[in-house]
Amino acid sequence: MVQHLKRSATTAMSSHPLPALAQIPPQIAAVADYEAFARERMSAAAWAYISGAAADELTLAENSAAFRRLRLRQRVLADLDGANTRLELFGDAFEYPIFLAPVAYQKLAHPEGELAAALGASAMRAGMVVSTQASVALEDIAAMASAPLWFQLYLQPDRGFTQELVNRAESAGYRALVLTVDAPVNGVRNREQRAGFVLPAGVDAVNLRGMRPLPAYTAQAGASALFGGPLLAGAPTWADVRWLIQLARLPVLLKGITTAEDAQRAVDCGAAGIIVSNHGGRTLDTVPATIEALPAVAQAVDGRVPVLLDGGIRRGTDIFKALALGAAATLVGRPYVYGLAAAGAPGVAHVLHMLRTELEVAMALTGRRTLKDIDASAIC
Numbered sequence: 315m316v317q318h319l320k321r322s323a324t325t326a327m328s329s330h331p332l333p334a335l336a337q338i339p340p341q342i343a344a345v346a347d348y349e350a351f352a353r354e355r356m357s358a359a360a361w362a363y364i365s366g367a368a369a370d371e372l373t374l375a376e377n378s379a380a381f382r383r384l385r386l387r388q389r390v391l392a393d394l395d396g397a398n399t400r401l402e403l404f405g406d407a408f409e410y411p412i413f414l415a416p417v418a419y420q421k422l423a424h425p426e427g428e429l430a431a432a433l434g435a436s437a438m439r440a441g442m443v444v445s446t447q448a449s450v451a452l453e454d455i456a457a458m459a460s461a462p463l464w465f466q467l468y469l470q471p472d473r474g475f476t477q478e479l480v481n482r483a484e485s486a487g488y489r490a491l492v493l494t495v496d497a498p499v500n501g502v503r504n505r506e507q508r509a510g511f512v513l514p515a516g517v518d519a520v521n522l523r524g525m526r527p528l529p530a531y532t533a534q535a536g537a538s539a540l541f542g543g544p545l546l547a548g549a550p551t552w553a554d555v556r557w558l559i560q561l562a563r564l565p566v567l568l569k570g571i572t573t574a575e576d577a578q579r580a581v582d583c584g585a586a587g588i589i590v591s592n593h594g595g596r597t598l599d600t601v602p603a604t605i606e607a608l609p610a611v612a613q614a615v616d617g618r619v620p621v622l623l624d625g626g627i628r629r630g631t632d633i634f635k636a637l638a639l640g641a642a643a644t645l646v647g648r649p650y651v652y653g654l655a656a657a658g659a660p661g662v663a664h665v666l667h668m669l670r671t672e673l674e675v676a677m678a679l680t681g682r683r684t685l686k687d688i689d690a691s692a693i694c
């Protein structure tokens with residue numbers, strides 16, 4: 315089977331990936347089935363980086379466990395004529411509410427990295443959010459994609475460079491900016507540390523090349539490694555959010571909001587959307603699962619801007635539950651990276667295909683014709 319997956323990966327870049335979907339072996343019937351294949355194709359250190367999370371990884375586990383605790387209320391005999399999963403966000407039409415979340419350094423998973431991910435997403439007409447730390451130039455990814463791309467932004471301490479990055483994304487045709495606000499510093503990612511992860515040669519954040527580096531800083535013996543250093547001095551604040559929203563011509567979403575207070579403030583600042591996210595458990599361990607944080611955020615936002623969610627989504631029923639509790643759409647992270655590692659663009663397309671199909675089955679069996687019909691009464 316491994317050989318089989320390898321072949322479909324290499325054909326993917328030269329032809330349309332969808333025919334290759336037929337070659338995916340039947341053993342891969344759910345997105346979780348990709349994990350074992352992905353793992354055997356990556357170095358132990360890269361695996362620790364991608365699959366791992368912060369500290370004891372309690373939030374990582376909770377993200378999925380909280381979805382599994384929710385139960386659906388099945389409704390029968392509904393008229394499903396004209397059923398669809400369509401939605402519109404920021405002026406673009408999408409066939410279904412599943413986006414690829416921004417994930418850094420995708421060449422760790424596959425030699426074509428973000429190009430293969432964008433090809434897989436476009437084949438399935440899904441939106442993709444490209445990371446600031448992509449391992450491929452943002453313009454090259456845009457040239458590959460035929461479905462809308464959003465650009466995920468980490469505000470760099472060098473604000474002039476940040477502004478240029480925004481200009482580049484706008485010129486390349488990206489349709490929205492996603493400002494990630496929950497990671498001014500890296501989480502304490504022990505699994506990654508224990509594995510001794512460092513970026514291998516040939517994989518780097520190419521879109522950040524040329525940026526003025528932070529001044530070298532070594533904390534004096536006994537001093538804080540973080541406080542007082544240059545990293546936090548350059549960390550973004552709400553004033554920077556307002557600065558970005560003013561300078562950007564694109565809608566700006568804030569990613570990494572998990573409380574009603576911050577959601578309210580984001581909307582007050584002019585954010586065009588909110589992504590409820592805890593970075594897949596990679597920043598602050600022991601924060602709640604995103605699906606548990608969602609209702610309070612949705613209530614605070616009260617429909618003024620779209621609320622999206624990521625973290626722990628492994629099934630179409632998880633997507634359904636997120637929509638029922640107030641999300642307009644969802645994003646997936648690790649699942650598509652595992653598909654990418656195992657089978658390149660067709661693997662990414664297949665992950666999207668399975669999740670979409672599972673969402674449609676959930677809608678049919680709960681009697682919901684459109685996304686707007688999915689509400690909290692679908693959950694017990």
Ligand SMILES: Cc1cc2nc3c(=O)[nH]c(=O)nc-3n(C[C@H](O)[C@H](O)[C@H](O)COP(=O)(O)O)c2cc1C
Pocket residue numbers: 363364365377415416417418445446447466494569591592593594595596624625626627645646647648649
């Ligand atoms: C390996 C890896 C790298 C990531 N890199 C970024 C990034 O560059 N920017 C960002 O905003 N989020 C990043 N994330 C977080 C994802 O966008 C997303 O919030 C998370 O993966 C969702 O959880 P899931 O993996 O359970 O689907 C990364 C996640 C992973 C697993």
